[in-house]
Amino acid sequence: MKTDHSQKATNDEIKTRFDNDVERFSNLESGQQTTIDAPLTMELCTEAAKYIAPHAKELLDIGCGAGNYTLKMLSKIPELNCTLNDLSMPMLEKAKERVSEKTNGQVTVIQDDMRNLDLPDNHFDIVLAAATFHHLRTDEDWELVFSKVYNALKPGGGIWISDLITHDSELINKLFEDKYRTYLETLGGTVYAQKVFDYIAYEDTPRSLSYQLNLLNKVGFKAIEVLHKNSCFAAFGGIK
Numbered sequence: 001m002k003t004d005h006s007q008k009a010t011n012d013e014i015k016t017r018f019d020n021d022v023e024r025f026s027n028l029e030s031g032q033q034t035t036i037d038a039p040l041t042m043e044l045c046t047e048a049a050k051y052i053a054p055h056a057k058e059l060l061d062i063g064c065g066a067g068n069y070t071l072k073m074l075s076k077i078p079e080l081n082c083t084l085n086d087l088s089m090p091m092l093e094k095a096k097e098r099v100s101e102k103t104n105g106q107v108t109v110i111q112d113d114m115r116n117l118d119l120p121d122n123h124f125d126i127v128l129a130a131a132t133f134h135h136l137r138t139d140e141d142w143e144l145v146f147s148k149v150y151n152a153l154k155p156g157g158g159i160w161i162s163d164l165i166t167h168d169s170e171l172i173n174k175l176f177e178d179k180y181r182t183y184l185e186t187l188g189g190t191v192y193a194q195k196v197f198d199y200i201a202y203e204d205t206p207r208s209l210s211y212q213l214n215l216l217n218k219v220g221f222k223a224i225e226v227l228h229k230n231s232c233f234a235a236f237g238g239i240k
């Protein structure tokens with residue numbers, strides 16, 4: 001059965017929201033406040049990427065925002081050529097400015113929907129995608145993007161994903177939504193928690209961890225690894 005996404009935010013609405021939210025995504029130490037364990041998942045994804053590809057040269061950051069994940073990656077493997085993708089030009093401008101200060105490698109920006117990425121085959125050692133795949137809507141979107149990443153990675157390269165997730169069981173989903181609400185309430189109170197839940201309901205279509213692990217397997221990834229899961233957030237990846 002097809003899910004109806006007609007009431008969800010359009011790409012233009014998502015782009016406009018992020019155009020106006022650059023500063024919130026520019027703190028390398030804290031990462032994104034609404035993400036549980038944000039500094040830990042950033043550390044684990046970039047450390048996994050380094051262990052898998054210590055001599056990496058080419059990095060792609062999908063939905064890079066202001067560049068936090070790429071900056072963290074450059075602190076572990078300097079001088080990478082960095083390809084930065086995002087829907088939002090203000091995000092990309094900020095990311096380019098910050099990333100160019102930290103690498104002598106080439107910095108390339110691609111302002112486009114990740115579904116439209118036209119990437120070279122067998123080119124990247126590392127692909128990072130943090131808090132962004134949850135904007136994908138249909139099964140076809142998810143498979144298209146995961147396949148593009150697979151084809152664009154060199155054999156032995158890896159994708160590292162950190163994202164909001166759902167759960168396949170309705171009751172377990174409720175359990176972790178409740179836990180997430182409590183977490184948000186301790187950060188900013190009940191009104192803040194509801195605000196975050198409202199924008200997730202309007203803007204996001206996350207998938208479960210098992211859905212994404214199965215999809216990584218389906219598009220061809222050889223080794224699939226879970227780095228961390230806490231409540232509605234997970235860090236995981238696949239090695240080609």
Ligand SMILES: C[S@@+](CC[C@H](N)C(=O)[O-])C[C@H]1O[C@@H](n2cnc3c(N)ncnc32)[C@H](O)[C@@H]1O
Nearest residue numbers: 018063064065086087088113114130131132135
């Ligand atoms: C929550 S932010 C995360 C930014 C960054 N990855 C980080 O962890 O700091 C999500 C980013 O994904 C971008 N984005 C949303 N939908 C996208 C799409 N379809 N294609 C490319 N980027 C997208 C947004 O513009 C935004 O900058």
